[in-house]
Amino acid sequence: MKNIYKILFVGLVAALLWSCEKNDDFATANNLTAPTLKASKDNVVLLQAQDAEEAVTFSYINATYSVNVVPTYELEFAVAGTNFKNSKSVGVDSNKKVFTVKDLNTLVSGIVPQEVATKCDVRLNSILGNNVVSSQPIAVTITTYKPNPDNVYPKIYVPGNYAGASGYTDWTPTNGGSPNLFSPKKNDVYYGFVFMNNAEPEFKFTYAEKGWDDNKGDTAKPNTFATLKANGENIQPTTGAGTYYIKVDWTGNTYSIKKMDMGIIGDATPQGWDSDVKLNFNKTTHKFEITMALEGGKPFKFRNDSSWGVKIQPTGKDDQELASGAEYATYVSSEGTVSDDASYKVATTGTYKIELDLHNSANYTIKVTKQ
Structure with missing residues (x-):
């Protein structure tokens, strides 16, 4: 029995020594x-129209070590001069890495400003356990693009008899032929604003690029204004021409529609808080706009047809000052993206062109430009 214990003890020690030797490989692998x-x-300009094309190729010679080990490698990007603070990295496994325009734009957009030429430091890291050996950084100036949200979020079309008079084409479910409803959460729930310049509008919904092969209308005529079915009845609002807010649950086969003409109101406007000034729809740009006097330093916002039930405003609690000519994200209170009741302001009194772009519910924007 004692011999058996001795053999087991010797075996255990040997196993432990072998394990230690394996774990010590990293410690004894000196970097040469x-x-x-x-x-x-050294200067890369990224354009969305060239997404699939090669942007830049990084080639490298791997680190060498005193023993035969296989480290992992990554390319690390940061704004130049930041000592790789707030960097982004991507793993690599050969002697070169070819970035497409889309891949590089996706990687660095979180660390550099969009659409601004930015000098970046790039280095190759050789990683062996907790030991990291880096190459000397090289400088590459990168200009990213802002991805077109119309190509990022799922969408359905809203073809109808109103489209031609609203800057599109009647009954044409294609890009540019019809307005879209987008799904900001990518969950097959689509919503947004559609301007219908027809006293007796009619429309249906079609899915993505499938056109009439995958269309839905109301389950009944007269309409329920609630339920959908494939190849259903044309939807015919009874409230005439104007802006409609439409929400569609494509998989649940339900929808809602409400007329929602937006107006501007506030101390900054000539009417103050007493009444709204209705915005006009530009059929060329597909934006809601108005040119009017605004008083500097005073608040204004947008609301639904003289009702406070739906407002378009900043997302936070503080009023937001808008610089002339700059575009900002804006939010709809009823969509759950607004946390308080802030307004907009301009710094100086004057006449401003005000533009609300509401065509994409994943990317509502506002711009004011001093005239």
Whole structure:
């Protein structure tokens, strides 16, 4: 029995020693040379129209070690001069990394301003356990693009008899042919604003690019204004021409529709808080706009047809000052994206062109431009 215990003890010690030797590989693998890195370009301008094309290629010579080990490698990007604070990294597994325009734009958009040429530091990291050996950084200037949200979020079309008079084409479920409803949460629930310049509007819904092969209308005529079915009845609002807020649950086969003409109101406007000034729909730009006097330093916002039930405003609690000519995100209170009751302001009194772009519920924007 004693011999058996001795054999077991010797075996256990041997196993522990073998395990320690394996774990010590990283500790005893002394780095001999650092990796080196080169880029095919030192100035990269990214354009969304070229998403699938090659943007830049990074080639490198891997680090060497005193023993035969296999480290992992990553390319690390940061704004130049930040010592790689707030960096972004991507793993690599060969002697070069080819970035497409889309891949590079996605990687660095979180650390550099969009659409601004920004000098970046890029380095190759060789990682062995907790030990990291980096190449000397190289400088690459990168200009990213702002992805078109119309191509990012799922959408359905709203073809109808109103479209031609509203800057589109009647009964044409294609890009540019009909307005869209978008799904900001990508959950098959679509909603947004549609301007219908027809006293007796009619429309249906079609899914993505399938056109009439996948269309839905109301389950009944006269309409329920609530339920949908494939190849259903044309939807015919009884409230005439104007702006409609429509919400569609495509998989649940339900929808809602409400007329929602937006007006501007506030101390900054000539009417103050007493009455709204209705915005006009520009059939060319597909934006709601108005040119009017605004008083500097005083608040204004937008609301639904003289009702406070739906407002368009900043998302937070503080009033937001809008710089002339700059575009800002704006939010609809009824969509759950507004946390308080803030307003907008301009710094100086004058005449302003005000533009509300409400065509994409994932990207509502506002712009004021001093005339």
